[in-house]
Amino acid sequence: MLTWQLWCTLLCVLWIYFLWSRRRFYRLIFQIPGPVGYPLVGMAHKLLHKEDVLRVFNHYLDKHGPFIFSWLGPIPFIIVKDPKIIQDIFNSPHCLNKGIIYMAIDDASGQGLFSKPEPLWSVHRKLLNPAFGHKLLVSFGPIFNAESASLLKTLEPLVDCGEKNLIPLLQSFTLNIATQTTMGSEVKYSEYIRSNKLLEAYHSLLESMTDMCFSPWLLSKTIRQLLGREEQYAKIKSQISDFIRKIIESKLTKGSEAPPLPEDKNIFLNLATDLMNRGIFTTQDVQNESSTIVFGAFETTANTVAYTLILLAMFPEYQEKAFEEIRTLFPNTGDFEVTYGDTQNMTYMDLILNESMRVLTPVPIVARQTMQDVQLSNGIVLPKGVQIGIDIFHLHRDKNIWGENAETFDPEHFLPHHMQDKHPYSFIPFTKGIRNCIGWRYALLSSKITLAKLLRNYKFSTSFKFEDLDFVEDITLKLRKVPLLEVQKR
Numbered sequence: 152m153l154t155w156q157l158w159c160t161l162l163c164v165l166w167i168y169f170l171w172s173r174r175r176f177y178r179l180i181f182q183i184p185g186p187v188g189y190p191l192v193g194m195a196h197k198l199l200h201k202e203d204v205l206r207v208f209n210h211y212l213d214k215h216g217p218f219i220f221s222w223l224g225p226i227p228f229i230i231v232k233d234p235k236i237i238q239d240i241f242n243s244p245h246c247l248n249k250g251i252i253y254m255a256i257d258d259a260s261g262q263g264l265f266s267k268p269e270p271l272w273s274v275h276r277k278l279l280n281p282a283f284g285h286k287l288l289v290s291f292g293p294i295f296n297a298e299s300a301s302l303l304k305t306l307e308p309l310v311d312c313g314e315k316n317l318i319p320l321l322q323s324f325t326l327n328i329a330t331q332t333t334m335g336s337e338v339k340y341s342e343y344i345r346s347n348k349l350l351e352a353y354h355s356l357l358e359s360m361t362d363m364c365f366s367p368w369l370l371s372k373t374i375r376q377l378l379g380r381e382e383q384y385a386k387i388k389s390q391i392s393d394f395i396r397k398i399i400e401s402k403l404t405k406g407s408e409a410p411p412l413p414e415d416k417n418i419f420l421n422l423a424t425d426l427m428n429r430g431i432f433t434t435q436d437v438q439n440e441s442s443t444i445v446f447g448a449f450e451t452t453a454n455t456v457a458y459t460l461i462l463l464a465m466f467p468e469y470q471e472k473a474f475e476e477i478r479t480l481f482p483n484t485g486d487f488e489v490t491y492g493d494t495q496n497m498t499y500m501d502l503i504l505n506e507s508m509r510v511l512t513p514v515p516i517v518a519r520q521t522m523q524d525v526q527l528s529n530g531i532v533l534p535k536g537v538q539i540g541i542d543i544f545h546l547h548r549d550k551n552i553w554g555e556n557a558e559t560f561d562p563e564h565f566l567p568h569h570m571q572d573k574h575p576y577s578f579i580p581f582t583k584g585i586r587n588c589i590g591w592r593y594a595l596l597s598s599k600i601t602l603a604k605l606l607r608n609y610k611f612s613t614s615f616k617f618e619d620l621d622f623v624e625d626i627t628l629k630l631r632k633v634p635l636l637e638v639q640k641r
């Protein structure tokens with residue numbers, strides 16, 4: 152039996168060993184300002200609630216500057232909203248791995264492009280890039296147009312019916328588009344999609360994922376079982392993977408009878424199953440990548456369209472300007488075809504979309520980690536093993552970059568003469584650099600087609616005030632209270 156003196160000695164030895172093993176990080180304390188936090192805990196206790204994350208980050212960034220260092224328990228951690236440092240990080244081949252917080256994403260949706268570590272990520276990204284090429288994207292035009300025409304019809308019964316939450320409707324719409332463009336247009340007939348069951352399953356999975364990010368002990372199956380959370384979580388996961396597996400299987404059987412059309416070969420599922428047939432991807436790879444792409448596409452795009460409508464409802468003067476531009480391009484109401492060329496002529500809509508993604512950036516924080524020592528442009532070397540939180544939300548609202556009205560919605564922020572002196576990494580809704588969003592062109596094209604049809608046919612208003620918006624970090628940006636919108640016919 153060990154006496155208490157022996158226990159104390161053992162603890163001291165462990166503590167000294169622990170401090171010794173972290174020694175390469177200590178110089179950062181003197182080089183980068185930031186909250187030291189409590190011994191052993193650092194600032195981890197401040198970040199246990201998703202409701203508080205943006206507020207805590209803002210508090211420390213305001214107090215210590217745009218680049219800060221702290222500890223998450225034993226883990227060294229920096230938060231950054233300085234565009235120059237962000238550029239260094241996004242372009243360093245040693246910062247390609249996502250932060251440890253993405254373990255929750257792996258667990259919930261399987262390891263796909265979003266969270267895959269190097270060197271596998273580079274291989275998968277190169278193989279999947281053709282599924283996001285320009286020609287293929289333009290070929291999705293008919294799907295984007297047909298689905299937004301259905302959306303117009305879905306909104307019809309809401310006209311003059313008081314204020315409504317349009318987000319669920321828009322999410323169902325973008326999920327329809329994402330599944331069709333990823334897995335082929337025949338999936339729209341699936342009962343699982345039509346009954347909104349897939350949407351409900353993704354919501355439930357996203358909720359579990361977020362809980363696991365902020366309560367990492369939930370990553371343990373045993374703890375989930377003890378807390379009674381495993382059964383539902385496992386059920387949802389298997390529902391989604393069964394759904395995707397069946398689509399892959401039907402593609403493979405059909406594929407043997409009728410090979411995909413040549414122009415279809417790069418559509419995600421054709422590309423991925425072809426890689427599988429050639430032994431480059433496993434079935435699990437195809438399943439994980441399909442799920443990741445649908446996940447990556449639908450919520451972000453739905454929120455972008457929804458938040459843009461909300462902002463335009465709050466600022467009717469900008470809604471009118473957008474409407475005038477669209478009316479010039481499409482003189483008649485009702486359904487009309489929006490081509491890629493038309494979207495290139497929507498210059499005011501570009502200002503609106505950019506400004507919307509600046510003030511309500513769909514992905515507020517992204518996380519990376521250093522895989523090797525990384526030399527930053529300010530001379531500081533980040534050692535291997537540092538977690539990095541890139542605070543896009545506060546970068547986009549930084550008064551030093553965007554001026555005194557940084558926190559309000561003003562599309563003029565994006566006029567060329569206002570943008571010319573800004574650092575290219577001041578605006579990064581899709582991140583930038585080596586591991587940027589693979590779907591950014593897709594997102595912009597589909598959002599512009601949707602907004603053009605909606606704004607030409609309907610006018611949106613709200614009694615909710617911009618100043619009352621309040622935000623929650625939920626992997627994607629969520630509004631604590633969703634502004635409801637009134638829909639009127641144009």
Ligand code: HEM
Nearest residue numbers: 264265447448451452455513514517581582588589590594
């Ligand atoms: C407005 C809509 C969108 C926004 C704001 C957005 C934003 C982002 C951001 C910030 C990242 C980087 C995440 C990180 O570094 O942790 C990302 C990655 C990704 N996005 Fe998007 N996204 C959007 C739409 C889409 C669409 C439409 C797709 C697919 C069709 C997509 C697929 C992906 C994938 C697969 C990744 C992981 C890329 C990689 O690591 O190689 N996203 N997105």
